[in-house]
Amino acid sequence: MAKFVLAGKTDCPYYAKVELLADRLQRSLPHFRIHKISILPDEWQDWLQDTCIKNSWKHEESPLVWRELVHQGGKGVYLGGFNDFLEHCQNFYNITSDMSEELMQSIAEENLETKLNLIMEEQHRASLIQPLHIWISSALNPTCNMLIPSLLSAEVLSQASAISLHLLDLEGNEEELESLKMETEDLALPLLHQVTIHTDLQEAFQKAEIILLLDDRLSEDAKDAQPHQKIKALADLYTEYGRLIEARANGDVKVIVSGGSLVNLRCSFLLKACSIDSSHFVAVATQLENEARAAIANKLKVRTSEVTDVIVWGDVGDGFYIDLQRAHVFNYDGPIKGPPFFSQPVLEIIYDREWVENDFQDIVRCQQTALVSKTCRGADMSNANGILTLLKAWNGMATPSQMFSVGVLYAVPVIFTDGQWSMVPDVTVGEDLKQRLQLSASELRKKMSNEETVTSNENAAASDDKTTSNENTGASNENTTTSNENTGASNENTTTSNENTGASNENTAASDDNTTTSNENTGASNENTRASNENTAMSNETIAMANENTTMSDEKAAPSNENAAMSDDTTTSSENTAASNEKAATSDENATSNENTVTSNENPTDEEKA
Known part of the structure; x- marks a missing residue:
């Protein structure tokens, strides 16, 4: 089977003549096949140069004709240009073309107009696809691998018709990010529109509508640093994130900060660096909620899902307090039983207040440490589940009475309504809880003030260096003045x-x-x-x-x-x-x-x- 590839500029009359001659042969010969490549005039030279370099050919004019030995994409055999193709058709098929120049020019103009129309149609079709742009920082974090499959499903983002996933990792290897991109594309999920990878902030958070910040692990250089230096590194990073989010992200962006430590502090740095309303930012405490539910379920001998409405107050991962004033348990095997929808307050079942105020709090605090010591990895699965649960609620897939613990400066109980979160109004805050919250807030302010002190000290050191330099310059000028005075006297x-x-x-x-x-x-x-x-x-x-x-x-x-x-x-x-x-x-x-x-x-x- 003979297969010819015809390439040329869309406005080239010789390409038009070759094209019509090839169409005639294809209609006449059952095994004669052609493939046409029409290139816009301003793109022709670059395309021709790349094609010739790839195939080791030398060709300068339009059109370009070659044969392929197998189906499209096979190895090509260079045939030549306009005259070469006419000669080939004359010798092998005893057919030629006697098309007039006026007709050639008319067909060339028609080809150009058709090509432009096709491009406009493609652009219009692409504009109809409005993908939801999701950015994930620290994308090589294992939590990200567990997030992606569920994140690209209609179960979490039911309102999205397509999703553009952007993977950002400033400390990551580009090859590893490329592998993660290929693995994501291999999922063949219907909502996935495209996947991009980024190792710098040059295009970070462009058109972002959902941002998941997983930067819980510092770089290798900062791991051995002092605590205040670690906070300074996180402050610099999240301050830059805040500026970029304000400048590039969508106006209705949703930002979720997750991790095992300094979650509220990182969220505070973000909010401090931009003027976007605080309702667009949350620090996730769902992971702690689930760990507390698991501890209570283990004590009451029920399933974890049968414990609800656990509240986390304070700084997530550092100075939090688990509050059970609204917690309920279903299907508890006690003296009072009821149907599956019947629940009982946890504090009415657990009478040991000593355990609630001390042992229970320590169990939740040590849960992650115990998990890391046994598995040598973080609670990535639990962290991913907490993010997905919160995203569902934020996108209207939670009941109005369902309560979550989120916040910016510190975690508080909230409910989600119409894509906005608000604090639960009827929660009791006693004196003891108020003191705990004040202590947590003061600790958070202290960390932020320490970071500001470090920054101001660095600026002061730089200023002192400049002052010393100016003093030396002044002394030098005084000596010069004295020398000039002596010279004047002389x-x-x-x-x-x-x-x-x-x-x-x-x-x-x-x-x-x-x-x-x-x-x-x-x-x-x-x-x-x-x-x-x-x-x-x-x-x-x-x-x-x-x-x-x-x-x-x-x-x-x-x-x-x-x-x-x-x-x-x-x-x-x-x-x-x-x-x-x-x-x-x-x-x-x-x-x-x-x-x-x-x-x-x-x-x-x-x-x-x-």
């Missing part, structure tokens, strides 16, 4: 030195002017040599005074040079000062001669006096 001294040097240069210039005058009067001075010699003594005294002034100028220049040496930036100024001092020394020598000349000019000769 520059001022250098400026003073330069001013003194300038004055010295001005004196030198004046001396040069006097020298010029002296040279002009040299002739007269020579004629009066005798008078000049008489005044030599006066001239020498004047020279000594000039030398003394020069010495003082040098002394002033010396400190100036020392100050200039202190500043690297004034090195050039110091060199200029040294040069000016050399010039000053030269001027001193000239000053001596000029002063003699001036003195000589200041003492007129006898002829001038006459």
Whole structure:
């Protein structure tokens, strides 16, 4: 049997011509089969590239034709494009196509329109399916495996037409999550629409309508941490959960927090991180209820299901109290018997108040520990059953009088009506119970305040590091300022030195002017040599005074040079000062001669006096 696969762009006229020729052959030949693959124009290149890479082919244009040796999906034998297929039909079947270009183009446009219509119909059909989005955190927890089969049944979620299950595990292995996904799909449950797996919070809680938080076990790194560090880790995780739930989840989301410890504390962190109404959050205590019912049933020799209306108060898993004020027992073999619907208050049958207040409470508290020591695993089955029971009630599958113990800050007795839970109004809270609740609430607040203290201490430590850094920076700036002030003082001294040097240069210039005058009067001075010699003594005294002034100028220049040496930036100024001092020394020598000349000019000769 000959089977050909025709692939091409929906708007390609050559694909249209090949398609019609193949249809003609299929109608004429009983064993000739075709399979058509129509690709949108903007998706053609990517599809062609992937197909050629997969089959090691080289092809560039539309259409692409190949033969399959067996039914669809078998190994393909590359045939070629438009011309290759026409040549093959001509050689093997002695048939060809004489379709005009106008008809080819018309069929191509029709193909494109048909393809788009089919896509729109598929999208519309998909939009009619509104799956219920359920998110499960810590999905590799054994509780999740026991939840999934019942969770995807109409018995629990009767109003759902389809369910999209999203499995989230931040510490889990992606391969293990993939295995759980395959196992879930293998259940072939009619309500299951799709299963997705997630190992980060990038898409967590998108469109969530039911969220089951099973994060009862910390990561391997946090297991050996101190208690306050464990609480801090849970606070960080559930605070982030709360922000994401508020930003991404459905407005009518139902959030169930379950586990064996810190259940109410985790629920409190969630509520603190978002502004969603508290009626959308519950911490499950159904597991404790069932364990208490089992303990009472064991004492009264009845079945566990025949004990009802047990109340759990306080912090689930840590500081709870089992209250039997509303508890009843059915089919009890005592002095008073009745039909199956007849029940008796438990406290009227159990007269031992010592057992109720002490031994009974300890039995329930130690139940999980005893189970773990015997089976080396948690009470996963009981935990899953408690979640499913609560979900049924929350979705309207419980009687109005049926009571459950749930809560946010601490567990209280509630009833479910029209998808909302409310506290049972006629429950008696005595002084002893009130003190227990106050103690439980104070312990919970203490844990939350300790977590806030740890956070504030970490922030304070970070702030101290920044303050120390700022202080060091300030000290560095002060040193820099002092250095700049010293540099400024050095520059001022250098400026003073330069001013003194300038004055010295001005004196030198004046001396040069006097020298010029002296040279002009040299002739007269020579004629009066005798008078000049008489005044030599006066001239020498004047020279000594000039030398003394020069010495003082040098002394002033010396400190100036020392100050200039202190500043690297004034090195050039110091060199200029040294040069000016050399010039000053030269001027001193000239000053001596000029002063003699001036003195000589200041003492007129006898002829001038006459």
